[in-house]
Amino acid sequence: MAVRDLYRDYRLPWFGGEGEASDVVLASRVRLARNFARLPFPNRADRQQLAEAQNRAASVFSRIEKTTGQEFDAVGMDALTQMEREVLEEKQLISKNLTQEPAYRSAFISNDRKCSVLVNEDDHLRIHCMAAGLDLRTPLDAAFRVDDVVEETQDVAFDEKMGYLTSCPTNLGTGLRATVLLHLPGLVYTRNINNIINISQQLGLSVRGLYGEGSETVGNIFAVSNQLTLGFTEQAIIENLMNAATQIIDNERRARKALSMTSKERLEDAVWRSYGVLKYARSLGESEVLELISKVRLGLDLGLLHEATAERFSELLIASRPSYLKNLAGNDNLSQTEIDRKRAAVVREILAGGAPEQEKSP
Amino acid sequence: MLCDDCHRNEACIHFTQISPEGKIDKNLCEACAARYQNFVPPADARNFTVNDFLKGLFGKTPEEKEDKTGGGQVCPNCGMTYRDFAHTGKIGCSVCYDTFRAQLAPLLKRIHGSSTHSGKIPRRSGGVLVVRHEIALLKEQLAEAVQGEAYEKAAEYRDKIRALEKQIAEEEKGGEAHGRA
Numbered sequence: 001m002a003v004r005d006l007y008r009d010y011r012l013p014w015f016g017g018e019g020e021a022s023d024v025v026l027a028s029r030v031r032l033a034r035n036f037a038r039l040p041f042p043n044r045a046d047r048q049q050l051a052e053a054q055n056r057a058a059s060v061f062s063r064i065e066k067t068t069g070q071e072f073d074a075v076g077m078d079a080l081t082q083m084e085r086e087v088l089e090e091k092q093l094i095s096k097n098l099t100q101e102p103a104y105r106s107a108f109i110s111n112d113r114k115c116s117v118l119v120n121e122d123d124h125l126r127i128h129c130m131a132a133g134l135d136l137r138t139p140l141d142a143a144f145r146v147d148d149v150v151e152e153t154q155d156v157a158f159d160e161k162m163g164y165l166t167s168c169p170t171n172l173g174t175g176l177r178a179t180v181l182l183h184l185p186g187l188v189y190t191r192n193i194n195n196i197i198n199i200s201q202q203l204g205l206s207v208r209g210l211y212g213e214g215s216e217t218v219g220n221i222f223a224v225s226n227q228l229t230l231g232f233t234e235q236a237i238i239e240n241l242m243n244a245a246t247q248i249i250d251n252e253r254r255a256r257k258a259l260s261m262t263s264k265e266r267l268e269d270a271v272w273r274s275y276g277v278l279k280y281a282r283s284l285g286e287s288e289v290l291e292l293i294s295k296v297r298l299g300l301d302l303g304l305l306h307e308a309t310a311e312r313f314s315e316l317l318i319a320s321r322p323s324y325l326k327n328l329a330g331n332d333n334l335s336q337t338e339i340d341r342k343r344a345a346v347v348r349e350i351l352a353g354g355a356p357e358q359e360k361s362p
Numbered sequence: 363m364l365c366d367d368c369h370r371n372e373a374c375i376h377f378t379q380i381s382p383e384g385k386i387d388k389n390l391c392e393a394c395a396a397r398y399q400n401f402v403p404p405a406d407a408r409n410f411t412v413n414d415f416l417k418g419l420f421g422k423t424p425e426e427k428e429d430k431t432g433g434g435q436v437c438p439n440c441g442m443t444y445r446d447f448a449h450t451g452k453i454g455c456s457v458c459y460d461t462f463r464a465q466l467a468p469l470l471k472r473i474h475g476s477s478t479h480s481g482k483i484p485r486r487s488g489g490v491l492v493v494r495h496e497i498a499l500l501k502e503q504l505a506e507a508v509q510g511e512a513y514e515k516a517a518e519y520r521d522k523i524r525a526l527e528k529q530i531a532e533e534e535k536g537g538e539a540h541g542r543a
Contacts, residue, residue, distance in 0.1 A: 037456050040440040044454040122452075144482065151484040157456030160491055162470070163479030165456045168413060169466070170473055174481035231477025336370055 006073065006109065007087045007327050010319035010350070012130075014114050017311035019133015023301040024249045026181040026221065026314065027130055029092075030139040030238070032147055033166045033175035034125040037155040041167035042120040050104035050120050056154055057119045061108055064117075064149045068142070070110040072117075077102035083332055086323030093128075097121050115142055122167045123175075125150065134245055136178050136238040144234075163230060173230030178238050180245045181210060185220040185298045186255030187248075193222075196248055204228050205244055211290050219290030219317075224248065260302050271299030275307060278316075279351050283340040289320045289347065308351060319346050365391035413451030416469070437461040490530055497526050 014027050035041060036056055040049050058074065065071055077085060077099060085099040094107050098121045108117040118126040127146050129139035150156065157165035163173035171177070187193040197207045207224050209217025224245060226237050259267055274295040278284075284292075297313045299305040318324060325342045326334050334342065365373045371391035379386045434444045442454030444465055453459065459466065480498060483491045500523045507516040 035456060038439055040455040041453060043450060043452045044440050044442060147482070148485065151486055155487055156484045158484050158487065159456075159459060159479070161478045162459060163481060165453075165459050167452050169416065169453060169470060172470065172474065173477070173479045176481070228474065228477075230474040230479060233481045237481075336368070 006075070006091075006093075007084050007324075010315045010324065011311075012091060012113050012314070012318065014130035014132045015314045015318070017132065017309070017314050019131065019135055021134040021246075021249050022132065022310065024182055024184070024252050025134040025245070026183055027132055028134060028136045028139060029128060029130045029179045029181070030136060030143050031175075031177045031179075032125075032127040032143045033123040033164065033171045033177075034127065034147060034150060035123050035157040035165060035167070037157045039124065041123065043122070043167055045120075047104065053124045054104060054106060054119055057106075057108070057117070057125060060150050060153060063152070064108075064146055067145055067149050068110070068115070070112055070115065072108040072110050072115075075107045075109060077105040077107070081327075081332075083323055083327040087321075087327050090321040090323055091318060092130075094118055095121060095126075114139075115146065117146065123171070134180060134242065134249070136180070136242055140176075140178070140234060140238055171229050174232070174234050174237065176229055176234050176237055177225055178241050179223050179225040180241060182222050182224060182245065182248060182252070183220060183294065183297060184222055184248070184252050185294050186252045186259055188220045189259060190255045192251065192255060196251065200224060200244060200248075203240075203244055205241065212287070218287045220294045221290075221317075256298070256302060260304075267302075268299070268304050271295055271302075271304050275299070275305060278347055280348070281344045283337070284320070284344040284347060285340055286320070286322060286343075289316070289343060293317060293320070312350060315350055316347060319350060363389055365389065365394050367391075367394040416451035417448055435461060490533055493526050493530050493533075497523055497530075500526070 019025065019028075036053060039045070039053060039056075042050060042053070045053065061072055061074070075088070077094075080088075080102070085094070085102070088094045088107070088109075089096055089099060093109055093113065093116045095118065098105050098107065098118050104120055106119045108119070110116065114130050116128045118128070127143045129142040129146075131138045159165055164175040166172055166175055184193060184196075187196055200207045204227050205224055206227050207222055210219070210221040210223050212218035224241065226241050229237075232240075274292040278289070278292050278296060293313055293316050296305065296308070297310065300308065300310060300313070320343050322339055325339055325346065326332055328346070329338075329342055363373045365371050366388045367390055371393065373389035373391055375390045375392065375395040377388045377390050377395060379388075436443050437454055437458045438461065439457035440455040442458050442461075444462060446454065447462070480495070483495050485492060500519050504516055504519040504523065507513070507519060
């Protein structure tokens with residue numbers, strides 16, 4: 001797969017549509033933080049040391065490719081345009097922290113897009129692995145495989161009591177942050193979402209909206225992650241998160257059922273109206289589109305509408321993000337109105353099952 | 363008149379905010395004004411990171427003592443001082459955790475409790491640790507077995523633990539014989 005597709009393709013194999021409990025869970029993700037022993041952490045390293053970390057990372061990748069059977073694209077942040085960096089960020093293949101000082105920062109992204117290793121973010125290595133649906137075991141195993149290859153040739157910063165040493169003390173121990181992305185329109189519309197957030201926090205989990213600014217979340221998609229990294233095995237951490245996620249999923253399904261029992265007509269109307277707007281609008285705002293996508297996806301999962309597939313809606317989530325659209329248009333200076341028109345055009349095209357944009361470009 | 367926030371759309375709402383910091387007048391378009399409806403988010407609330415929080419914690423630990431001893435410790439590997447932590451909220455390198463073990467202990471306790479690592483261990487450099495980890499796991503299973511009154515299973519675990527402990531003792535002896543630290 002060509003590197004350029006990274007920025008124009010709106011499909012991610014792990015994002016929505018498939019897998020366990022895919023009516024609620026969009027994706028599962030695992031991150032391991034690792035550092036090379038003695039080499040100063042990126043925030044403290046000088047250029048030479050940053051380059052050293054990059055070289056060490058690059059040196060293990062041919063072995064990683066052999067072990068995982070996947071080819072990786074090496075993407076240097078300083079070689080990308082601001083728009084391209086933002087597209088990768090929107091697709092959650094890299095983090096914002098990696099883009100802030102692009103020099104000596106890079107990402108290795110596997111061809112199936114299920115694994116990305118960030119070099120010189122907060123830690124020397126951040127190994128991310130993703131899977132569709134509720135499945136943290138597959139990405140954990142995949143991340144361990146990458147980690148094992150690194151350990152074979154590199155001395156990794158590790159302490160018997162504190163575990164893997166990280167630049168931020170909150171990641172000490174396993175260096176593991178496991179995340180489940182959940183679509184929770186039922187809990188939001190029945191106003192139960194705050195209960196879920198409060199209970200999750202008491203269980204040592206963090207819940208935040210994936211889209212939206214501040215406390216205001218848009219699109220009803222939430223990321224649930226573990227907060228504690230030390231004192232538990234990786235398996236215990238993901239089991240705990242999977243159990244909590246299963247509870248949330250049960251509650252979400254119950255809320256959806258209640259909604260479709262008590263206000264089926266209204267819900268059906270809202271779903272079809274949303275579909276109509278997505279299909280025919282000539283201008284769509286950033287938050288607006290997320291709300292519409294959420295409603296149509298809910299209608300789809302409840303069987304109120306059969307006009308499109310779940311995969312389409314995950315594609316829409318990526319293709320309607322502002323940087324993706326700007327990059328597609330090849331223009332960083334689009335006005336809000338122009339972006340909104342472009343967004344509506346792309347959404348119409350995807351819903352019509354049209355040819356993906358990148359095939360048209362030279 | 364254009365909106366004061368986005369400078370794109372026509373302003374149609376006059377907005378006045380009175381806070382302890384003073385009074386702010388703004389002319390906003392409808393879209394921007396909508397964001398102010400459930401006021402008031404403090405400036406850059408979203409940019410407050412965990413490191414900012416840690417800075418506060420670092421700052422409150424024994425800085426005065428250091429000043430008396432002349433500037434405090436410096437990490438021999440990366441040159442980080444304890445005051446640098448208070449500044450960035452981030453650790454400098456893996457050796458810092460050793461250098462500042464005493465100062466970091468109370469902070470780590472606040473974040474993680476008195477936990478010790480029980481997860482994955484680097485296989486090549488982990489050496490004896492890998493075996494110790496296995497023993498810890500077996501001990502957990504042993505306790506569970508005893509609680510469930512599965513004494514045959516428990517005996518099995520006990521024998522395995524003994525065998526592994528013997529293995530460690532031999533390895534450590536062997537290590538010393540080869541002049542390993």
